[in-house]
Amino acid sequence: MPMSAIACSERGINMNKHIPAEIERFDLSARIQHVIMFTTFLLLSFTGWGLKYAYADPSSAWITIWGGAKTAGIIHRTAGIIMLLDFLYHQFYLLNLWRKKDLRLTVVPMPKDVVDFFQNVAYYVGLSKKKANFGKFSYMQKFDYWAVYWGMFIIGTSGLFLAFPVMASYVFPTWSISWAWDVLFIMHSDEALLAIVFILFFHFYNEHLRSDVFPMNYMWLTGKMPIEELKHKHPAEYEYLYGDKGKK
Amino acid sequence: MKIWLNTLLLLVFTVVSAPAANAASDNASCLTCHGAMQGTVEKEKGVLVNLHIDQAKFEKSVHGGFVACVDCHLTFGPNPHQAPSANVAKAVKDMANAISAKSKVDAVAQAACLNCHPDMYKEYASSIHGRNVIKKRSGDGPVCTSCHGSAHYIQPKTNRESMVNHFSVVSTCGNCHEEKSISEKYGFSPLVMERYLESFHGRKVKLGHPGAPVCSNCHGAHDVKGQKDAASPVAGANKKKTCGTAACHPGATDKFIAAITHKPLHPIAHYSEIALILLTLGVFIFIVVHVFLDIYADVRDRLFRKGNKHE
Numbered sequence A: 001m002p003m004s005a006i007a008c009s010e011r012g013i014n015m016n017k018h019i020p021a022e023i024e025r026f027d028l029s030a031r032i033q034h035v036i037m038f039t040t041f042l043l044l045s046f047t048g049w050g051l052k053y054a055y056a057d058p059s060s061a062w063i064t065i066w067g068g069a070k071t072a073g074i075i076h077r078t079a080g081i082i083m084l085l086d087f088l089y090h091q092f093y094l095l096n097l098w099r100k101k102d103l104r105l106t107v108v109p110m111p112k113d114v115v116d117f118f119q120n121v122a123y124y125v126g127l128s129k130k131k132a133n134f135g136k137f138s139y140m141q142k143f144d145y146w147a148v149y150w151g152m153f154i155i156g157t158s159g160l161f162l163a164f165p166v167m168a169s170y171v172f173p174t175w176s177i178s179w180a181w182d183v184l185f186i187m188h189s190d191e192a193l194l195a196i197v198f199i200l201f202f203h204f205y206n207e208h209l210r211s212d213v214f215p216m217n218y219m220w221l222t223g224k225m226p227i228e229e230l231k232h233k234h235p236a237e238y239e240y241l242y243g244d245k246g247k248k
Numbered sequence B: 001m002k003i004w005l006n007t008l009l010l011l012v013f014t015v016v017s018a019p020a021a022n023a024a025s026d027n028a029s030c031l032t033c034h035g036a037m038q039g040t041v042e043k044e045k046g047v048l049v050n051l052h053i054d055q056a057k058f059e060k061s062v063h064g065g066f067v068a069c070v071d072c073h074l075t076f077g078p079n080p081h082q083a084p085s086a087n088v089a090k091a092v093k094d095m096a097n098a099i100s101a102k103s104k105v106d107a108v109a110q111a112a113c114l115n116c117h118p119d120m121y122k123e124y125a126s127s128i129h130g131r132n133v134i135k136k137r138s139g140d141g142p143v144c145t146s147c148h149g150s151a152h153y154i155q156p157k158t159n160r161e162s163m164v165n166h167f168s169v170v171s172t173c174g175n176c177h178e179e180k181s182i183s184e185k186y187g188f189s190p191l192v193m194e195r196y197l198e199s200f201h202g203r204k205v206k207l208g209h210p211g212a213p214v215c216s217n218c219h220g221a222h223d224v225k226g227q228k229d230a231a232s233p234v235a236g237a238n239k240k241k242t243c244g245t246a247a248c249h250p251g252a253t254d255k256f257i258a259a260i261t262h263k264p265l266h267p268i269a270h271y272s273e274i275a276l277i278l279l280t281l282g283v284f285i286f287i288v289v290h291v292f293l294d295i296y297a298d299v300r301d302r303l304f305r306k307g308n309k310h311e
Helices: A008-014 A026-052 A058-065 A068-099 A111-125 A139-163 A163-169 A176-208 A229-234 A235-246 B003-033 B055-060 B089-100 B107-111 B120-127 B128-135 B144-148 B171-177 B181-188 B192-198 B202-206 B215-219 B238-243 B267-304
Strands: A023-024 A224-226 B041-044 B047-050
Touching: A008 B120, A023 A229, A026 A058, A026 A068, A026 A176, A026 B202, A058 A068, A111 A139, A139 A163, A139 A176, A176 B267, A224 A229, A224 B003, A224 B047, A229 A235, B089 B128, B089 B171, B120 B128, B144 B171, B171 B181, B171 B192, B171 B215, B171 B267
Parallel strands: none
Antiparallel strands: A023 A224, B041 B047
């Protein structure tokens, strides 16, 4: 999922006479953060899935591929910690952008997203012939982005507690211990399923299977979007950047 | 003098080699028939005796090769046509009487484990299982073969085929501990097995983790105690020690050991689970509908609105 595309190296471009052929939406750091995020996500999903469905037939064979239950557990914990560090790093990345005054809050959900949503659905079903006037990030992309925060909050913290249960036991108040452990387990396992389903259906469709990006949206490698695409897919952002010049 | 020496030599030879020779010939003669016989006979009402002995399997078992049939089947002499003799040691006879409610096929053979495994038997007799069978003369509760399987085919614990192997002992305990009639009668949670199996411990064992604990790792095996018995390794303060071994969870706290109880799910956990499942389902329905609408609009635009692809 797009970790962040808040860096806006395009700030200066506004004053340029020419509209560039393409525009950078993900800087190198964001692209690396994304690669770490999805690599650890896949490792966590593959190893965790076997444990969640341990009693389904293929699971034992599947876990054997990952080096057996013990190794799979080590892979899972290591990947989990790397993912949490990646997430933590992202917060510093944002702070740094803010410090450099490069932080535009383009990924923060706004009332306009609700309008965009209804406009988009109306367009889907044919009630309107006008496409939604998406900004730098559509509500779907914002959903993608904040899903990671939800996942980190629910799955990350519960996972950390479950990986170090003795230490975690100091944190919980005595009155919660008759259910806290089961709640942690349920949170971790059910929300992980939600995350996998979300990525598998929503993110894979939008960034891999959709007819205009198939087989994949190469932006995760290049970080750049052709200006024509920006104009069509994110018209409000195009308007913001190039204003009158963009109108033909 | 020479005669005396010869006699001694003969005596030594007899003592050393005769039992083996005897055992072999004994087993061979028993197996002549029992290796070929199939099916069961009813000894008394409801008590079926399996007559077949799989010779190859017996010989590969831990007892194969050196235990003679009559070492355990003590009431049977070498001659099968003779009536069963009563020439059985008192300890075995007493034990056979004590466990007769449980062991109906051949209580003497069942009690004969005592002869070679006295320490195990002592531990077992002090356990909640042993006390129930021996002292209370109950028909519930295991005897040796209930957990280890027929003495004819016992495999070492390290063998996956063994009923008490790390990866099979849980289902062996489950034979009784999953039974509702047993959990009601003896007052333990009917969900013991279910809750264990869905715990991290149970799942890891299922996936082949050699270090994840099975029933006996925490509760003990031959010396297993009831949950209210202060000597039980999971009773009171003992539980912290049992969970907190160096290989498992060193430094285990009181709050930590509450994680595994085998008790039914707490209502808070139960409703959290329902809430999270509803959330997952809701998001899932939303994204699937959204994706299909997008596909529909995409196909429609490509087919019918070619000029209007992007606006």
